[in-house]
Amino acid sequence: MEMQKNPLGFKVLMVYDGLGENNASARRIRALKHDLEAKEIQVELSECFNDARAVIASDPTVECVLLNLDDDPDHKYRHTLELLENLRERNPDVPVFLMACRTLASEVPADILNKVNDFIWILEDTADFIAGRITAAIKRYRKYILPPMFKALAKFAKVHEYSWHTPGHTGGTAFLKAPAGRAFFNFFKEPVFRSDLSISVGELGSLLDHSGPIGESEKYIAEVFGSDRSYTVTNGSSTSNRVILMASVTRNQVALVDRNCHKSVEQGLTMCGAVPAYLIPARNQYGIIGPIPPQRLAKEAVDGVLKDNKLIKEGIDPRPVHAVVTNSTYDGLCYNVNRVKELLGQSVDRLHFDEAWYGYARFNPMYCERYAMCGDIKNYNRDDPTIFATQSTHKLLAAFSQASMIHIREGRKPIDHKRFNESFMMHASTSPFYPIIASNDISAKMMDGTRGKALTEDSIYEAIDFRQTVARLHAEFADQDDWFLNIWQPDYVTDAKSGQKVPFYEASAEQLAHDPSAWYLRSGDEWHGFGEMEDGYCMLDPIKVTVTTPGMLDNGNYDQWGIPAAILTAYLDNRGIVVEKTQDFSILFLFSLGVTKGKWGTLLNALFAFKEDYDNNTPLKRVLPAIYKDNEERYQNMGLRDLADEMFAKMAELGTTKALNAGFSVLPQPDMTPVESFENLVRNNVESLKLNEMAGRTVATGVVPYPPGIPLLMPGENAGDANGPLLGYLKSLEAFDRHFPGFTHDIHGVEPDADGNYEIMCIKQN
Numbered sequence: 001m002e003m004q005k006n007p008l009g010f011k012v013l014m015v016y017d018g019l020g021e022n023n024a025s026a027r028r029i030r031a032l033k034h035d036l037e038a039k040e041i042q043v044e045l046s047e048c049f050n051d052a053r054a055v056i057a058s059d060p061t062v063e064c065v066l067l068n069l070d071d072d073p074d075h076k077y078r079h080t081l082e083l084l085e086n087l088r089e090r091n092p093d094v095p096v097f098l099m100a101c102r103t104l105a106s107e108v109p110a111d112i113l114n115k116v117n118d119f120i121w122i123l124e125d126t127a128d129f130i131a132g133r134i135t136a137a138i139k140r141y142r143k144y145i146l147p148p149m150f151k152a153l154a155k156f157a158k159v160h161e162y163s164w165h166t167p168g169h170t171g172g173t174a175f176l177k178a179p180a181g182r183a184f185f186n187f188f189k190e191p192v193f194r195s196d197l198s199i200s201v202g203e204l205g206s207l208l209d210h211s212g213p214i215g216e217s218e219k220y221i222a223e224v225f226g227s228d229r230s231y232t233v234t235n236g237s238s239t240s241n242r243v244i245l246m247a248s249v250t251r252n253q254v255a256l257v258d259r260n261c262h263k264s265v266e267q268g269l270t271m272c273g274a275v276p277a278y279l280i281p282a283r284n285q286y287g288i289i290g291p292i293p294p295q296r297l298a299k300e301a302v303d304g305v306l307k308d309n310k311l312i313k314e315g316i317d318p319r320p321v322h323a324v325v326t327n328s329t330y331d332g333l334c335y336n337v338n339r340v341k342e343l344l345g346q347s348v349d350r351l352h353f354d355e356a357w358y359g360y361a362r363f364n365p366m367y368c369e370r371y372a373m374c375g376d377i378k379n380y381n382r383d384d385p386t387i388f389a390t391q392s393t394h395k396l397l398a399a400f401s402q403a404s405m406i407h408i409r410e411g412r413k414p415i416d417h418k419r420f421n422e423s424f425m426m427h428a429s430t431s432p433f434y435p436i437i438a439s440n441d442i443s444a445k446m447m448d449g450t451r452g453k454a455l456t457e458d459s460i461y462e463a464i465d466f467r468q469t470v471a472r473l474h475a476e477f478a479d480q481d482d483w484f485l486n487i488w489q490p491d492y493v494t495d496a497k498s499g500q501k502v503p504f505y506e507a508s509a510e511q512l513a514h515d516p517s518a519w520y521l522r523s524g525d526e527w528h529g530f531g532e533m534e535d536g537y538c539m540l541d542p543i544k545v546t547v548t549t550p551g552m553l554d555n556g557n558y559d560q561w562g563i564p565a566a567i568l569t570a571y572l573d574n575r576g577i578v579v580e581k582t583q584d585f586s587i588l589f590l591f592s593l594g595v596t597k598g599k600w601g602t603l604l605n606a607l608f609a610f611k612e613d614y615d616n617n618t619p620l621k622r623v624l625p626a627i628y629k630d631n632e633e634r635y636q637n638m639g640l641r642d643l644a645d646e647m648f649a650k651m652a653e654l655g656t657t658k659a660l661n662a663g664f665s666v667l668p669q670p671d672m673t674p675v676e677s678f679e680n681l682v683r684n685n686v687e688s689l690k691l692n693e694m695a696g697r698t699v700a701t702g703v704v705p706y707p708p709g710i711p712l713l714m715p716g717e718n719a720g721d722a723n724g725p726l727l728g729y730l731k732s733l734e735a736f737d738r739h740f741p742g743f744t745h746d747i748h749g750v751e752p753d754a755d756g757n758y759e760i761m762c763i764k765q766n
């Protein structure tokens with residue numbers, strides 16, 4: 001097995017017009033190119049400034065630029081300067097050499113000088129000498145741009161050693177011995193296997209001890225994300241949440257928990273034996289989960305919640321030791337964290353923000369004050385609560401799946417590293433996958449300095465472009481009494497210059513991309529549907545885009561007609577477009593860092609095609625072939641509009657959206673804590689019951705409908721009355737699923753039997 005040359009794929013960009021000519025400069029530059037290539041440095045030639053600009057804009061692997069000084073007196077260095085300005089905006093660090101022959105350094109304007117590193121005097125210096133200087137600059141640059149763990153890993157993977165330690169595939173060689181293994185090896189290619197190393201490789205340090213390059217990478221991450229300490233976790237934020245809960249709360253201690261919490265928080269509460277007391281978020285007519293309103297975070301409200309909790313009885317200290325808040329919400333609602341701290345800090349010393357979908361927030365001023373690690377760590381008031389954040393690096397930054405980070409700011413009641421690490425190790429493998437660890441420090445490096453702002457701003461602009469286009473189309477179609485999809489966002493924006501209210505689609509994109517207040521949920525604005533809202537408390541994140549389908553009025557009543565969003569989702573799926581989340585009349589799209597310029601054009605085309613197929617009532621056989629094929633009898637001779645009409649009528653009859661809101665607006669009664677419920681499960685003191693057998697029964701597992709993905713029932717909670725809101729909502733989903741095969745809901749904790757009857761595990765009554 002031979003390591004590939006230039007494994008990082010870096011290159012030198014040479015900008016020079018007339019390399020093939022027969023004159024002294026061209027000959028010298030040809031020799032230089034040759035010398036560099038002999039040193040295994042790849043050189044890409046660009047013969048005009050426009051081409052060079054295109055390379056710089058699209059190719060971040062350029063590790064050095066050799067730029068011909070455009071010293072034609074007519075231009076006065078204009079091209080050179082423009083190119084440099086372009087380059088420095090994107091990359092302040094890449095070394096740039098100006099190749100000059102006639103000009104004196106003293107004649108070059110300061111504007112240019114301060115953007116380049118050095119001159120190459122083509123006719124005076126030897127090619128060898130120049131090549132040497134370039135290689136030295138490249139080395140320094142590589143050292144600088146690569147974060148600690150990846151740098152060490154890439155270096156180590158180059159060392160060809162015979163290993164006698166795990167992993168037993170030893171750099172991939174074990175796979176070569178059988179056809180399936182060989183196919184696996186060929187697919188992933190050698191560097192993956194060479195970087196799959198174990199803790200026995202001392203040079204790379206250890207994740208459990210946070211030593212060596214791995215430890216350095218965590219320190220680097222802490223610097224970039226503004227924490228006192230950061231931890232790399234290789235099994236997702238699911239594990240990060242459990243680590244924090246296990247470190248902070250123990251048996252029979254009270255934790256305040258956002259009811260809009262991820263499954264892993266429920267599991268963490270089970271593992272640590274906490275007594276949870278829930279904070280209820282707002283929700284709107286679309287079933288979108290809002291923030292927990294500020295008045296519910298205030299001391300008196302929290303005291304009320306604790307007082308009402310049946311599980312906080314004699315012998316249990318009612319003072320909560322920990323609070324978990326999901327920020328931002330799945331749908332992109334972000335809190336003013338300082339306000340949350342001020343309110344919730346009156347009840348609890350440790351705040352834990354689940355920011356699984358929100359790792360980018362620190363890198364764009366748009367989110368100022370709206371993420372856990374906001375502001376400068378040096379100014380953190382140590383009398384404030386201790387703050388934890390968990391971020392799934394893989395979700396909205398660039399990292400391998402499972403890569404996650406825990407960030408900690410120490411305030412009141414801190415947990416020192418030694419104690420915290422016991423919980424960390426309890427959840428960690430002793431053989432973590434090193435490429436995941438390296439991808440965490442790479443994602444930090446990618447956001448460091450000015451780059452994070454540039455990258456996040458690109459996503460924000462793309463999202464705004466899409467939002468404005470759809471809103472404009474919606475308005476245009478409405479003018480002709482026709483329909484189109486819309487977007488859940490402010491209808492009007494106050495123009496910063498004129499002070500006038502303008503329709504969202506006419507607002508300046510520049511303002512929308514830089515003015516957070518354009519995205520606030522304000523009292524008196526109808527669009528968000530959360531009613532009264534303290535100004536600036538909550539903001540809609542521009543990059544989380546909720547497209548709405550017709551059918552739901554602002555007042556929460558069904559319209560005369562409608563198109564359930566599940567149909568649009570299935571339609572898009574058939575065209576190879578997979579959405580993030582579907583609710584009754586809305587679909588969520590993420591404009592993540594990976595979104596390429598104009599990618600949304602494809603989506604827009606598909607939305608147009610959907611409108612056309614809906615209006616033409618195109619046969620399902622053609623537009624939803626997979627669902628049709630599996631359920632031919634059910635959907636025979638139906639068109640897209642027929643299906644939408646029938647489904648909409650059924651939803652109106654069942655009142656699914658209202659049932660959802662009712663189901664989630666009450667807090668079920670807890671009969672026991674999550675851990676007590678889990679103990680019953682382990683002892684097999686449980687039975688599966690149908691919905692009509694569940695009145696008054698205690699569920700043994702959480703019941704979490706997706707969407708919205710927040711628990712309807714937590715383990716140990718009571719299902720309530722036969723006709724109460726909880727069982728009522730589940731019954732409406734069950735009835736819907738029976739009617740529309742191919743569109744059934746996905747509900748964790750529910751197992752439908754062969755006839756489609758929901759079954760849920762409950763605690764046996766002895």
Ligand SMILES: *Cc1c(COP(=O)(O)O)cnc(C)c1O
Binds near residue numbers: 239
């Ligand atoms: C996805 C998610 C998690 C879990 O993150 P993984 O990295 O997938 O383990 C935790 N919390 C929230 C709010 C999430 O959406």
